[in-house]
Each structure stands twice: as structure tokens, then as C-alpha cells.
Amino acid sequence: MRQSAVRAKGGAMQEKAISGAGAAQEAGGTATEEEGGGWSAVRLAGRITDPSARGIAAAMTDLIRAGDLAPGSALPTVRALAAALEVSPGTVAEAWALLRGRRTIATLGRRGSVVSGPPSVPHPVRYERVGDLGPHLTLDLAVAAPDRALLPALDGALLAGARTPQLNDYSRTAVTSALLDAVRGSWPFEPEAWMAVGGGYEGVHLLCQALIAPGDRVAVEEPTAARLLDILESLGAQILPVACDAEGPLPDSLADAVARRPTLFLHQARAQAPCGWTVSPARAAALAAVLEPARNLTVIEDDGIGPLARTAAGSIGTHLPERTVLVRSYSKAYGPDLRIAVLGGPREVVERARVLRTFGIGWTSRILQDALAHLLTDDTASRTVRAAADRYDLRRRGLADRLARHGVPTANRDGLMLWVPVADETSTLVTLAARGITVSPGSRFCVSYSLPHVRVATSRLTDDPEALDRTAAVLARAAVAPDAP
Secondary structure, three states: OHHHHHHHHHHHHHHHHHOOOOOOOOOOOOOOHHHHOOOOHHHHHOOOOOOOHHHHHHHHHHHHHHOOOOOOOEOOOHHHHHHHHOOOHHHHHHHHHHHHHOOOEEEOHHHOEEEOOOOOOOOOOOOOOOOOOOOOOOEEOOOOOOOHHHOOOOHHHHHHHOOOOOOOOOOOOOOOHHHHHHHHOOOOOOOOEEEEEOOHHHHHHHHHHHHOOOOOEEEEEOOOOHHHHHHHHHOOOEEEEEOEEOOEEOHHHHHHHHOOOOOEEEEOOOOOOOOOOOOOHHHHHHHHHHHOOOOOOEEEEEEOOHHHOOOOOOOHHHOOHHHEEEEEEOHHHHOHHHOOEEEEEOHHHHHHHHHHHHOOOOOOOHHHHHHHHHHHHOHHHHHHHHHHHHHHHHHHHHHHHHHHHOOOOOOOOOOOEEEEEOOOHHHHHHHHHHOOEEOEEHHHHOOOOOOOEEEEEOOOOOOOHHHHHHHHHHHHHHHHOOOOO
8 A cells, every 4th residue: 555655646746747847845855856867756756666675776777777767867865765755764775775786876975876877797997907008018017927937837736636536526515625634734723614716816705795785894905906996896895995014904094994893804914915015923913903892893814825925924813713714825826727715714704605606606626626735735836836936036026126226115025016106107107108018007906095106017027137127227217207208
């Protein structure tokens, strides 16, 4: 009866608006939004038969797909639509959050909400490269990928993986016993549950999907990996940046973020991208002390470099194991085609991520899991990885030392990149591109960070000293005086 009354009320008021009654007054609003290309609250209410949050979102999606609500159309205020539907503003706000998560509407602050378009897949605009690099590119320093010449051979490992005891068994295996035995001893705390996933970022994405809803707050170090920001933005999270120093996130800044009641704290414990710091045991203990009272907050530690890291990191999980998940990637050390990472943490959290996978891939190939287990326990492969870590360290420090001699300081202590301060980000990118060099703009790694930087990948630099001299000279010139001819 109430829904019929709402439709009747909406139809009568809609006729009044269409017949030229002018600016119909709405609760919480003023004139009809039709003047701005949108619909009034009462007109929109007349097209909504189910006034629940999901019902409102479904009706809106149908109107957007049909083209009745075109991209750019202004939407009524939350209070106005709630009054027209005779529901609470919280119900409409929940519907708006669902629509924002599907990228069908956007909220523009004081300008209100507008239609974006039909539901779409979020595009990772921070991580993916924008535009054509062109044929003039001579040096790609934008991608911090492993050097293929430094990776261990996979033929023996894949043969070992093919001998997995459960080969072609259709049962789902979260982690094989061989892989678990190979990684357990390197974990900084004892997790309740484990799972192998298709790379570190898939592990983080699954955990974020399992733990946050659109609008939830997530504390994240600043700056951080561009892909992590893409993941959070695609899920509609509110990002709370946490300031850092050379040891990682600052406890006082994290405390400020925790006061805003985030659902997650997401950070990189070692060889941090893009700044290359590693969290010390003392800093990890201080961060854990800040987080301990926040009982509903989960910690995700992202170890994207795995065995290539030069030092072990302090882990919040040693202090809060019941609330910490560590995601460790092995792709950079052993090869991107293995696509393997392992996550370990509280049983309830890992189970949520495992259930999400059942809708798709289900489990990571046991062949690949046992291939990685073979590599982790093989002396030859271990020596190859240690040698690669040494070579990457020499390349990073070699470029850093040369930049320092040109008056451009960097502070990265580990990892496959340098975080380079510049006078102006855009001018630096243009100047380097004109000389056939591409780097990553620092703004992609930040939410609110204001000091201009570029990220320079060092993993595939040449070992030739003269070539490094030339590269450093060009980078320094672009960083210090980017507009020079």
C-alpha cells in the first residue's frame, strides 16, 4: 500500500512539474533539478518501485542503461529523494554508495551528484601507462620489472611441479604442503591460515574486496605503490594518507588516521615502493601499539619484493598476529610467469578471501605452487636470487651515487627504483621524453603529497659505468632545471 501511495504521489507531482508549475519545492531542496539536465526527486521517485537501498540502485541503473538518465545529468539531493520516497536519508545514501561503486554516478562535493554512465569496470589509471611512448624511446625507466637475465631457470622447477601428488585432482588446494613447508620458516609470525594467490596484488585485492565496503576508510602510507591506490579507489574506499619517514609510517600520523576509524591499515613493510624504506622492529612495535586499541581494524602488510629484499622487516604481525595478514610476492625474484604470492594471517580473514576466489579461478595451480616450492628449496636457484639482489642493489646505488654528485639526493635503501625529487614534475617528464627517456610521475603514488618527484626504475639499468654516467647527467639536468634547452 505504501509503495502504491508513493507512486501515486510521484505521478501527481510529476504532472504538476511537467505542466509548468515551475520550481516545485522539495524537502531538503529548492527548484527541480530538471533545469540542470537532471530529474526532480519526485519524478525519480515515481520510477522507483522498491525503496530499499538496492531497489533504488537497481532502478537508477535501469534508467541510466536505457539512456533516460544521460551522463552528466544532475541528481536530486539525498534528503530530497528520501523525502519523496518516504525513507530515511541513510537508505538513499547507501544506494548512492552502491552506484558510485559501479561507476554509474559521481559525487562532486558541493555540486552534488551526477550521472557518470552505465556500469563499467574501473580502469587502473594510476598504474597503467598513459599514451603512446613513441618510437623515439631509448630508455624505459618507468617499469620496475625484474631483469630476465637475472631470473633462475624454470625448466627443472616446472618438471618438479608437474610431479605434484594431486596433479589434475579437481579439489581446491589453498596452498600445497610443499609450498607451505618452503615458506613457513620465513614468516615473521605464525598465521592461522595460508593461501597461494596469483601474485601480490591479487592477494591485496582479494583481501580488500573481502574486508571493505564502498565508503569505508583505509589508512595507507604516503606515498605508496600506485597499484594499491588503484585497488582502493576501484572499491570506493576513502583513503587516509599516513605520513612516513626513512623507517616507514609515523606512529603519530597513523594515530590521527586511526582516530577516523578506518577498516584497514595497508602498508609495505620492506623495500617500499616508491621510497625504498624498510620498517624497523622498533617502528613496527610502535605502530602496533597505536593499532592495538582499534579492535575492528585489520592490517595488511604487502611485501612486493619478497626474497630480493636486502633486509628483513619488522612486522606488525609479530605483535598483532590475530589481526594481521602478510602478502608476500615471489614474482620479481623467481619470474612473473609463475604469478605466485602467498598470504598468511587470521583464519577468518583468509577464509573470506578464499571464498571470493571460488567464484572464479578457485585455486592457484598446484603445478605452479610446487614449482615455486622447488625453487625456494633449491640451492642453485637460491644463489641466483641472492646474486640478482646484489646486482639490483649495485644498479640502484650506482645511479643514486651519480645523481647525488649532480646535487640530486635520493634516499632509497632497497628495492628496484629511486624516488627522485624534481623542481617540477610535468616539466621533468617532458624534458626526459624529448631525450627518449620515460619515468613515472610521482603524483601517481600519492593522494595528498605535495613535493614533486618522479619514480625511476633501476632494475634493468645497464652495468656500463659510462652509460650510467650519461643517464644520471640527463636525469639530474631534467630534475634540477627541467626547462633548460
